[in-house]
Amino acid sequence: MPQPHDAVPTGLSRRSVLAAAGLTAAGVAFQGSLGASNASAATTPAIFYSPHQDDEAIGMAGSILEHKAAGRPVYLVLVSKGENGGIAQNLNQTPCFLGDKCSAPNHYHELGWQETGTTPEVVSARTSEFTLSAKAIGVDKVINFKLSDSAYGTDSEYNTFVQQIMGKIRTLIQQYPGASHKFPAGWLDTIDPAQPTNATHKACSDAAYWLMKNGELTDVRFNHIYTYEAFSRDQRDRGADYVLNIPSSHMAKKRAAILAYNTWDPSRNLYTCGYHSVPTMLEEAYGDPREFVYMLPSKYRTGRGN
Numbered sequence: 241m242p243q244p245h246d247a248v249p250t251g252l253s254r255r256s257v258l259a260a261a262g263l264t265a266a267g268v269a270f271q272g273s274l275g276a277s278n279a280s281a282a283t284t285p286a287i288f289y290s291p292h293q294d295d296e297a298i299g300m301a302g303s304i305l306e307h308k309a310a311g312r313p314v315y316l317v318l319v320s321k322g323e324n325g326g327i328a329q330n331l332n333q334t335p336c337f338l339g340d341k342c343s344a345p346n347h348y349h350e351l352g353w354q355e356t357g358t359t360p361e362v363v364s365a366r367t368s369e370f371t372l373s374a375k376a377i378g379v380d381k382v383i384n385f386k387l388s389d390s391a392y393g394t395d396s397e398y399n400t401f402v403q404q405i406m407g408k409i410r411t412l413i414q415q416y417p418g419a420s421h422k423f424p425a426g427w428l429d430t431i432d433p434a435q436p437t438n439a440t441h442k443a444c445s446d447a448a449y450w451l452m453k454n455g456e457l458t459d460v461r462f463n464h465i466y467t468y469e470a471f472s473r474d475q476r477d478r479g480a481d482y483v484l485n486i487p488s489s490h491m492a493k494k495r496a497a498i499l500a501y502n503t504w505d506p507s508r509n510l511y512t513c514g515y516h517s518v519p520t521m522l523e524e525a526y527g528d529p530r531e532f533v534y535m536l537p538s539k540y541r542t543g544r545g546n
């Protein structure tokens with residue numbers, strides 16, 4: 241596997257410090273995610289924000305485990321309820337678009353789930369998958385913002401959603417002073433780079449942007465979630481400030497988290513919603529033991545669709 245960064249910890253740029261922090265993470269606990277020798281940083285939590293049920297397994301699990309291994313408490317936030325009529329449609333239909341890859345018995349599922357509005361069965365089943373994933377990763381705390389996802393509504397609804405996320409983050413800033421905060425790289429999160437980014441993911445990074453601009457958030461990183469489907473393997477590290485090479489023991493846990501999204505067990509409210517939503521992304525993330533971490537770009541643009 242190519243080494244994306246020079247291993248020389250010059251300490252002169254944030255980029256090289258990040259690379260150095262990554263290099264020490266495998267064997268030695270690093271203090272704080274910028275390698276700063278701040279004793280308190282080791283015990284303050286690292287808080288990861290997953291826009292939907294599945295993003296944490298796809299693009300954050302390795303980073304969560306990295307911080308846990310460094311002695312940090314790790315908290316996992318589910319930002320939106322994950323309403324999604326498309327998943328209900330897929331699970332209401334037989335034959336399944338996944339064909340033999342579908343893990344429902346005989347690939348049969350005509351669940352009759354609500355396909356519009358609040359999609360309660362989808363929200364409930366996705367959240368069961370998320371809970372199982374969080375357990376597989378071994379997070380110390382799960383926090384569910386339970387925000388209705390209005391990122392795809394009018395511009396005003398999008399802005400309200402960003403404000404709601406900011407309000408919830410502010411509560412955590414108060415509760416956990418000194419915590420570091422990890423968001424999706426929403427400005428990058430699209431499967432097709434010619435198409436607008438995922439609005440829910442973008443709303444999360446916009447919330448982070450405003451809070452950083454206000455000086456309310458300082459220790460912030462962004463994980464590129466959609467890279468696994470948007471780019472071929474050799475292109476996925478393009479532009480990343482830090483590429484995490486996930487150790488195999490951590491990768492086993494990440495894979496278990498991914499599999500939570502492809503487990504059919506109605507007795508546990510598990511219906512493979514994740515795999516009936518983003519099968520390729522889950523497969524690619526399962527096969528790629530890397531995660532891609534960014535700082536906020538200097539030319540960051542807020543708003544949906546960029």
Ligand SMILES: [Zn+2]
Pocket residue numbers: 291292295438440441
């Ligand atoms: Zn998502």
Ligand SMILES: [Zn+2]
Pocket residue numbers: 336337338342343344347349516
């Ligand atoms: Zn199916």
